[in-house]
Amino acid sequence: MPAIQSGKILVSGANGFIAAWVVRALLEQGFSVRGTVRSADRCSHLRTTFAEYGDKFELLVVPDITQEGAFDEAVKGVDAIEHTASPFHLRADAKPEDFIVPAVQGTVGILKSALKHGDAIKRIVITGSCASVLQNEPKPTLFSEKDWNNQAPREVSEAEAAGTSDTLPTMTKYRASKTLAERAAWALYEENKGKIGWDLVVLNPPFVFGPTIHDTPTPETLNTSALQFYDMLTKPNPNPSVLLTGSCWVDVRDLGRAHVLALLKSEVAGQRIIVSEGPWVWQDWLDAAPPSDKYQKGNPGSGKNVVHHIMYDARRSVEVLGMKYRTTAETTKDTVADWEARGW
Numbered sequence: 001m002p003a004i005q006s007g008k009i010l011v012s013g014a015n016g017f018i019a020a021w022v023v024r025a026l027l028e029q030g031f032s033v034r035g036t037v038r039s040a041d042r043c044s045h046l047r048t049t050f051a052e053y054g055d056k057f058e059l060l061v062v063p064d065i066t067q068e069g070a071f072d073e074a075v076k077g078v079d080a081i082e083h084t085a086s087p088f089h090l091r092a093d094a095k096p097e098d099f100i101v102p103a104v105q106g107t108v109g110i111l112k113s114a115l116k117h118g119d120a121i122k123r124i125v126i127t128g129s130c131a132s133v134l135q136n137e138p139k140p141t142l143f144s145e146k147d148w149n150n151q152a153p154r155e156v157s158e159a160e161a162a163g164t165s166d167t168l169p170t171m172t173k174y175r176a177s178k179t180l181a182e183r184a185a186w187a188l189y190e191e192n193k194g195k196i197g198w199d200l201v202v203l204n205p206p207f208v209f210g211p212t213i214h215d216t217p218t219p220e221t222l223n224t225s226a227l228q229f230y231d232m233l234t235k236p237n238p239n240p241s242v243l244l245t246g247s248c249w250v251d252v253r254d255l256g257r258a259h260v261l262a263l264l265k266s267e268v269a270g271q272r273i274i275v276s277e278g279p280w281v282w283q284d285w286l287d288a289a290p291p292s293d294k295y296q297k298g299n300p301g302s303g304k305n306v307v308h309h310i311m312y313d314a315r316r317s318v319e320v321l322g323m324k325y326r327t328t329a330e331t332t333k334d335t336v337a338d339w340e341a342r343g344w
Contacts, residue, residue, distance in 0.1 A: 003266040008032040013085030017223040020214040021256030045215035065106035071113035084127040099177035130206040131175040144313040152176040199269040210252035211338035246281035251326040277325040279308035288332035
């Protein structure tokens with residue numbers, strides 16, 4: 001499939017943390033954007049944020065992405081789709097289906113709408129997650145695009161059969177949802193490959209940090225990963241050992257750019273790509289924070305000796321997509337500047 005250099009791009013869940021930066025990156029590249037949101041009251045902030053782009057930015061309300069045909073109107077007349085809408089939170093009382101149903105049905109639903117009504121669509125890019133790549137291993141592991149998280153869906157299935165799913169860790173439920181959604185997307189794509197005019201790309205990021213441009217009037221309204229970042233830097237932690245825990249990360253602005261590159265590069269067709277800057281522990285972010293009594297100090301430098309248990313081979317994102325990643329220092333500086341500009 002040739003690269004997509006112009007046209008109108010559909011972005012699902014456009015008011016989300018990642019999606020808002022995808023919208024900005026697309027508009028800055030010269031694309032027109034149709035964003036979907038769940039309700040009309042989520043439109044005003046986005047319209048203000050992207051007002052300078054005039055009629056190149058439009059919004060459509062899709063109340064329930066799990067409903068059959070939810071995206072039928074949204075996909076008409078667009079040249080590509082960036083599907084970002086999927087739940088991510090850490091509510092312990094959430095059932096597995098609270099994650100799995102919207103993740104799987106939303107992803108499969110938008111692909112089915114594209115099959116039926118997306119005559120002009122050339123590529124669909126899905127925001128996946130490294131949650132569908134990693135598994136809990138007893139030793140430090142470097143994961144790549146060849147890896148799949150078969151562990152989390154199995155644990156959910158076994159717990160549901162035993163009637164103990166309520167006791168599952170929240171991250172297990174989330175990881176299962178991302179794995180099952182991506183598996184379902186590739187299965188539907190392969191099943192219909194011979195009769196569709198579009199190809200599929202899945203971008204798999206780990207934790208996503210950085211400044212926000214979606215509607216966040218207070219720290220409490222930040223999305224899950226951004227709120228964790230805020231709390232770690234601004235609130236005393238009763239358990240210092242937490243500061244030496246972590247994972248891998250990418251700046252939200254870099255992920256937004258990756259979604260644009262996934263359209264511009266013809267050679268990424270049919271690929272899943274890990275988008276990750278590298279590993280971190282919370283102490284790394286504290287070390288990068290500006291000198292101020294507002295921000296926690298922890299034990300400076302202690303993160304340098306940590307053996308990272310989870311790592312990702314992100315070479316494909318550099319070699320095929322052409323990604324260049326922001327550093328921990330850059331992301332911390334810009335995120336803190338965003339907070340201070342808001343008076344937090």
